[in-house]
Amino acid sequence: MEVKPSAIEGRGLFTKVTLRPRQKIGEYEGERITQREGRRRAKTQKWIAIVEVNNGKSIDGAEETTGFRFINHSCTPNTFMRIIGERAEFYALHPIKAGTELTLDYGDSHHNGELPCSCQSTNCRRFI
Template structure:
């Protein structure tokens, strides 16, 4: 039985939604895609016509990246929220998405992206990575706390 579906999100673009109730601690899905070096990911982004700052990259602890735009699955559509209901767990070269709170059927699944950038946090950078989650805990950005 399918537990999730991708559809339009009120937060941003597309999102992942529960088709049935998901219990706290449940493993939901794996973040899939092509395993690439950070340099290769940067080259792929430069060649893409992605809107500013938008990628399907998932950084691994060893500096490599899972590029969900290449061979990815529904996990690439997980949106950011400052009060997420899911967390990512890395196991070697694999990343799994687990519920950290109960999620009702029809609810959108969220991760806290905690993005890192290698440039100063100018007003333009803050606009590029502005958060739209609407949570009472919203910190206004998808960037990691500095």
């Protein structure tokens, strides 16, 4: 995978290889914190990289190096995230060609539906 300028927003995460449907792409890494601390941080950060997992825990990926913090939101994503215990794993939703930007539907995010969406998909919900 590589991080490159994105047509959606800032930099994005791109796959260098072709991915099969349901193929595991990787796992979110970062500082392990409580959900409470994660929500506190999300209020003060402009650029949020916090993922909530189970057991009242969160992962703050602000310093992570796998590149998943660069994955942009799309209302028509090509990946999905699965929370397994206190881990967050990324999988391909359908076949993805090498060179494609990886996108994720953030769902209920720390942005609380107040961030304008720029995914440009025809099914765009307009806000994240």
